[in-house]
Amino acid sequence: MAKPSTSLTHWGAFTADVRDGDIASVQPFAADADPSPLLGNLAGSIRHRSRIETPAIRRGWLEDGPGPTSRRGSDEFVAVSWDELTERLADELRRIVDAHGNEAIYGGSYGWASAGRFHHAQSQVHRFLKLLGGYTFSRHSYSLGATGVIMPRVVGTHDDLFQRSTAWDVVAENTELIVSFGGVGVKNSAVNAGGTTEHPTRGALRRLRDRGGRIVSISPLRDDTTGDCEWLAPVPGTDVAVMLGLAHVLATEGLADRDFLATHCTGYPRFERYLLGLDDGVAKSPGWAAEISGLPAETLVSLARRMADSRTMVMVSWSLQRVRYGEQAPWMGLTLAAMLGQIGVPGGGFGHGYGSQNEVGMAPIRCRLPTFPQGANPVETFIPVAAVSDMLLHPGEQFDYNGRTLTYPDVKCVYWAGGNPFHHHQNLPRLRRALGRVDTVVVHDPYWTAMAKHADVVVPSTTPFERDDYSGSRNDPRLVAMPALAEPYAQSRDDYVTFAAMARRLGFGDQFTEGRTAGEWLVHLYEKWSAEVDFEVPTFDEFWAAGHLVLPTDAGLSLLADFRADPVAHRLATPSGRIEIFSDDIDGFGYDDCAGHPTWYEPQEWLSGPRAAAYPLHLLANQPATRLHGQLDGGKTSLDSKIQGREPIRMHPDDARNRGVSAGEVVRVFNDRGSCLAGVVVDDGLRHGVVQLSTGAWYDPEDPADLDAMCVHGNPNVLTADVGTSSLAKGCTGAHVLVEVEKFDRPLPPVRAHEPPTIVGRPNGRPTVER
Numbered sequence: 001m002a003k004p005s006t007s008l009t010h011w012g013a014f015t016a017d018v019r020d021g022d023i024a025s026v027q028p029f030a031a032d033a034d035p036s037p038l039l040g041n042l043a044g045s046i047r048h049r050s051r052i053e054t055p056a057i058r059r060g061w062l063e064d065g066p067g068p069t070s071r072r073g074s075d076e077f078v079a080v081s082w083d084e085l086t087e088r089l090a091d092e093l094r095r096i097v098d099a100h101g102n103e104a105i106y107g108g109s110y111g112w113a114s115a116g117r118f119h120h121a122q123s124q125v126h127r128f129l130k131l132l133g134g135y136t137f138s139r140h141s142y143s144l145g146a147t148g149v150i151m152p153r154v155v156g157t158h159d160d161l162f163q164r165s166t167a168w169d170v171v172a173e174n175t176e177l178i179v180s181f182g183g184v185g186v187k188n189s190a191v192n193a194g195g196t197t198e199h200p201t202r203g204a205l206r207r208l209r210d211r212g213g214r215i216v217s218i219s220p221l222r223d224d225t226t227g228d229c230e231w232l233a234p235v236p237g238t239d240v241a242v243m244l245g246l247a248h249v250l251a252t253e254g255l256a257d258r259d260f261l262a263t264h265c266t267g268y269p270r271f272e273r274y275l276l277g278l279d280d281g282v283a284k285s286p287g288w289a290a291e292i293s294g295l296p297a298e299t300l301v302s303l304a305r306r307m308a309d310s311r312t313m314v315m316v317s318w319s320l321q322r323v324r325y326g327e328q329a330p331w332m333g334l335t336l337a338a339m340l341g342q343i344g345v346p347g348g349g350f351g352h353g354y355g356s357q358n359e360v361g362m363a364p365i366r367c368r369l370p371t372f373p374q375g376a377n378p379v380e381t382f383i384p385v386a387a388v389s390d391m392l393l394h395p396g397e398q399f400d401y402n403g404r405t406l407t408y409p410d411v412k413c414v415y416w417a418g419g420n421p422f423h424h425h426q427n428l429p430r431l432r433r434a435l436g437r438v439d440t441v442v443v444h445d446p447y448w449t450a451m452a453k454h455a456d457v458v459v460p461s462t463t464p465f466e467r468d469d470y471s472g473s474r475n476d477p478r479l480v481a482m483p484a485l486a487e488p489y490a491q492s493r494d495d496y497v498t499f500a501a502m503a504r505r506l507g508f509g510d511q512f513t514e515g516r517t518a519g520e521w522l523v524h525l526y527e528k529w530s531a532e533v534d535f536e537v538p539t540f541d542e543f544w545a546a547g548h549l550v551l552p553t554d555a556g557l558s559l560l561a562d563f564r565a566d567p568v569a570h571r572l573a574t575p576s577g578r579i580e581i582f583s584d585d586i587d588g589f590g591y592d593d594c595a596g597h598p599t600w601y602e603p604q605e606w607l608s609g610p611r612a613a614a615y616p617l618h619l620l621a622n623q624p625a626t627r628l629h630g631q632l633d634g635g636k637t638s639l640d641s642k643i644q645g646r647e648p649i650r651m652h653p654d655d656a657r658n659r660g661v662s663a664g665e666v667v668r669v670f671n672d673r674g675s676c677l678a679g680v681v682v683d684d685g686l687r688h689g690v691v692q693l694s695t696g697a698w699y700d701p702e703d704p705a706d707l708d709a710m711c712v713h714g715n716p717n718v719l720t721a722d723v724g725t726s727s728l729a730k731g732c733t734g735a736h737v738l739v740e741v742e743k744f745d746r747p748l749p750p751v752r753a754h755e756p757p758t759i760v761g762r763p764n765g766r767p768t769v770e771r
């Protein structure tokens, strides 16, 4: 029987037609002017064959007990009952805490999970582990690892750069020139953490163009900017050099706003010495930048003059900081905007991530959202999030981070709920070895992802469409009800129920649940929230019946307008209270990979470096246009893009011709770290020498027992380097990697990424699942 219902994902709200326990089709939310194609992945997702049907334990772990092993990822699983899983897992956690202390549990559990405030997997797992006595945690994100450390130091915040960014309306109505590094488009702004009900990017760009506004898109890919633009395609990884070349023109042609630099910034003179080459003898001139970036010097000169002459917004995408030395691009983009002197002016200044995530340019809500409280973590040990393999492989070793020296803990248990390291982490062969070092790997997920297949204890979670919840985000005008659309599939359970059962066995059940069912929590959190906000809200029942609630927002913001108006009253949270173009603190750390002012460093993974002799193609491992990360990789929008079942790799016609490969063929993409298969798309909308293979194809080793196996499906993280951005932030650098591509002329191995692993019966004849 058909039953229409609304719900919410990170990429949009929708109404579903539900049949036979699954989503049959979806219609986008009516108020969404530009719904995301990612909605096309939802049909069939509840009963997909990659769902985990029962609690399961890796055979080797069950038979031999916890301990290091190379069998993770190739072993069989044994289906167990919920009671057995609860007992064994709770007892193992107790053993680890008693023998090694809480620090030995790594509960960073990074990942996007699903929209939904209460059933948010991260909140659930962190609350549980905190009550257990704590865990080693992770700081920052794969999204913004470098920004999250550098920007608070130089502009006093990173959250406000997004949350209180200049509104799209203000850009559409005031900006004359957008100069975007990394593009500005709808591919990435489909998405917002926590969910989104509107997609304003395309419409705002259209309004800007209708007014005569211009967009210069500096990116190796033409389609990174949606619609018409002036496309400049530099050598990937050279944006800081390009920005320096532009800054050089401003400095030497009297176009820099010296008043703004004097009243609102600190350290410009120190930086200018570097810019002009007074100490190192290298002027960072347009000619210098042209040599590095491949963009003509004249183009940079005329662009710099246009920028000084127009109401200009400098936009830096998040991808530019997901590379080695990633701290530099956002810092230099901010410096360039400061030199233009338009920071805080409507439609001028700086923006970070327009076209990276939907929240940038959307109005912030004037309240917090109801959330499941997590409590405090008694353990203080943490790692920068992308150092997970380093931590597991180097227990007890010291490392630099943000001016401190930290020590990696000796982790015995890795606990993941709501994320997929085989999606997000770099150098997967190294990650597999790192996971092999611990005693126990626990994964909660609705699906048999590669991470679940590498676990010892596999906990089948419900999807957001099998439980009541609500969600919203800090830059979206709606709190949306998410009523369950279907019954939980097979034996899957809400993470809340799993944790509550374990907490009971471990003796803190009442603290974890506070005596409430999930449904009671939803009402409780909503009512607590309604009592705190300073506007009228309907009762929970009224909200639930209406399906959503419109929240008050701060419209029409311009980033840092207050600071511009009065830099004393609205001093920034930096040591000087101003924008730090030179940072004494960073300078004082003495890092050789992050100096006291924005600096051009030659990366390792780039076309002009020594590695390019062996691996002459620059691969952009960007975010997929067809799904969110690895989520619903088996859905229609995602599958429709695959070529002979492999993830598409885009190549320039010359690069394809030189290798004798054509559109529709399967190629092997490789370097010294690993290899994967991918299906060729030929496209002249890339700079030559650049190939693009998005993240998110589920890792599928040809021989799962071989830690270095080729991925037959096209996951670029078998190729990427597992190194941090710098000693400052140690952020993720997965966006870039050098590779070579060749025709694959063996018979094509089957893609098994979306098939469950072998699940065997038990010798004692308990219920089994055979495949």
Ligand SMILES: Nc1nc2c(c(=O)[nH]1)N[C@H]1C(S)=C(S)[C@@H](COP(=O)(O)OP(=O)(O)OC[C@H]3O[C@@H](n4cnc5c(=O)[nH]c(N)nc54)[C@H](O)[C@@H]3O)O[C@H]1N2
Pocket (backbone or CB within 6 Å): 110, 111, 112, 113, 114, 119, 120, 121, 142, 143, 144, 322, 417, 418, 419, 420, 421, 423, 424, 425, 426, 444, 445, 446, 447, 449, 461, 462, 463, 464, 495, 621, 622, 623, 628, 629, 630, 631, 695, 716, 717, 720, 732, 734, 735
């Ligand atoms: N090479 C390269 N690598 C990258 C990037 C890149 O640009 N290049 N980008 C990086 C970035 S920015 C990010 S944010 C990361 C993303 O990496 P992740 O956030 O780890 O990727 P997702 O596929 O979103 O993983 C979320 C998992 O949560 C599961 N899930 C959903 N709902 C629930 C639930 O209710 N309970 C439980 N237990 N599980 C649930 C999903 O099935 C999915 O497996 O990837 C990073 N990796």
Ligand SMILES: Nc1nc2c(c(=O)[nH]1)N[C@H]1C(S)=C(S)[C@@H](COP(=O)(O)OP(=O)(O)OC[C@H]3O[C@@H](n4cnc5c(=O)[nH]c(N)nc54)[C@H](O)[C@@H]3O)O[C@H]1N2
Pocket (backbone or CB within 6 Å): 038, 142, 143, 144, 181, 182, 183, 187, 188, 189, 190, 191, 218, 219, 220, 221, 224, 235, 236, 237, 238, 239, 317, 318, 319, 320, 322, 355, 356, 357, 620, 621, 622, 623, 624, 625, 626, 627, 628, 629, 735
């Ligand atoms: N459809 C979809 N949208 C998403 C996501 C998703 O998985 N799918 N993930 C979301 C998440 S978690 C995040 S953090 C954001 C990430 O947002 P971003 O980090 O901005 O996203 P990317 O797709 O990695 O990169 C955007 C573009 O930057 C360009 N680029 C790469 N390197 C360079 C360079 O060196 N110079 C220049 N000028 N350009 C370069 C690439 O061509 C690429 O397409 O996206 C979010 N939006």
Ligand SMILES: [Mo]
Pocket (backbone or CB within 6 Å): 141, 142, 143, 144
């Ligand atoms: Mo991200």
